[in-house]
Amino acid sequence: MAKLGNCVFCQKVIREGQLYHHGIDEIACEACAPSYGDMLAEPGSFRDFQTDEPLTAEQAKAAIDAHLAKGGALTDKMVSA
Ligand SMILES: [Zn+2]
DSSP states (O other), X not given: OOEEEEXXXXXXXXXXXXXXXXXXXXXXXXXXXXXXXXXHHOGGGSBOTTTOOBOOHHHHHXXXXXXXXXXXXXXXXXXXX
């Protein structure tokens, strides 16, 4: 499988098909990825992919509420494949 890059925190190689966190310029492995609770605590360290602006507390809460409404938990990692 194609290598996507290295985790920004632990340097682990992340390959296509694995769960990982998409950052602005970096990616993080599942173990190092932030959780929804982290976004709730520090919305400004996350960015809106459309506008590239830091998330406001309201935007972060809306995203978290949507995740919780789908049966998710605050401890879930923000990862996708
Ligand atoms: Zn990592």
